[in-house]
Amino acid sequence: MLTRRNVTASTTLILILILGLGGCATNAQQQAGSDPYASLGSGGSSVEYGTAFPVASPEEAYRNGNAALRAGDPDRALFEYLRGLRMEKRPKADPLYSIGIIHHGRGNHDLAEKAYRWALEIDANHLGASTALGVALLEQRDFEGARQHLEPLVVRGKAPWQAYNALGVIADMSGEHGQAQSHFEKALEIAPGTPRVLNNLGYSRYLAGDWPGARQALRRAVSANPNYELAWRNLGLVYAREGDHETAIEAVARNGDRSKAYNDIGYISMLEGRYQDAMGFFHEAMRLSPAYYVTASENARNLDSLLRRNGSPAAN
Incomplete structure (x- = not known):
């Protein structure tokens, strides 16, 4: 029988998305080549923005980037933030943080982490970068690393x-x-x-x-x-x-897929040790939808095996 710890570990997966950021972040200032920001770009940005929207200062580029981000144009925003940084004598934390937000939203998690860490190298107290990096580390299940970035914000009263x-x-x-x-x-x-x-x-x-x-x-x-x-x-x-x-079925089946709802509730019932309820849900899922017959029947077989291994009577 599954223990309470098993139940908590299994059902908590419903609470958060585990995205798994890949690899360790590197110092973006150490990238090879003459352009230290090249690694933070992406194929979505176009140099055509440079001729279509000329700017006279980094601040103007950042304003354009903020406006593009508000308008839902991350390609233009990314181009503008990178253009502004390239016009600076030294990198600045705010545009790097914004670049991290764009990459995080696109699922480029290692690039997002790299941008956040670079921003924090420049400004160790950057509230946005500290929070965003903590959340990113949580998503890759680095709980201790996430705590190290998030708890100081609580202590400072700025979280x-x-x-x-x-x-x-x-x-x-x-x-x-x-x-x-x-x-x-x-x-x-x-x-x-x-x-x-x-x-x-x-x-x-x-x-x-x-x-x-x-x-x-x-x-x-x-x-x-x-x-x-x-x-x-x-x-x-x-x-x-x-x-x-x-x-419970009505709540889970909000999208109209009752067979999926029966299967899901059955699975949770199995994790919580309510085996006869679980078996009934699996059989109802099989009855309602051929599409869920394979999944639900596999769950039913696994439940039957679990009962046999634990010396319990097999479910019908």
Whole structure:
């Protein structure tokens, strides 16, 4: 039978995206060649911007970059930030931080980390870069590295809500649910009603066994963002844990895929040791959709094997 630790480790994967940044960041100032910023570019930027939008100073380039970022044009923004840096005698932290944000949003995680670290070499107290690097390290499951960048912001009293939210996730992953919830509550004081934080608070309460508290926070999350699928999924977990299976299925099946919902709730039920419930959910998933027959039947077979290994009667 799976232990409580197994359950926590398995279900916590629902809470955060593990993106796995690759490799160690290098000092961008040590790149080969005459252009130290070349490694921070990407194929999306075009030199045509230089002739179409001439600038007279780095500050003008940075303003153009900020405007392009607000307008949803990261290619132009990246070009402008790099152009401004190339006009400077010394690198500056703010545009490097902005470059990191662009790369992070594109999934270029090692480039984002490189830009954040370079910004912090220039300004060790840069709030945005410290927070963003801490979050990036959390995403690659470097919890200690993330703490080292985020906790000093709390000590200095300058932590943004993202830092408290990330520290809450780290505490939950360590089983320190009370501390995690304190961090999430602090994040909500700074940014009231933020769906992501409400989801994390609700899930933390779920892990701690506080079903009513979890339900309350998760319902606030889906009220703030009715399309927040992860919060609906976590809300379904709460209903399933309380034994309200039909409401759980309705919550998880917000996208209309009830077979997937039955399979997912079955899987969570299996992790939590409610094997007969799990088997029923798997069979219903198989009945509803041929597309889920293979997945659900494999889960059912695994559950049957688990029961046999533990000396329990096999499920029908």
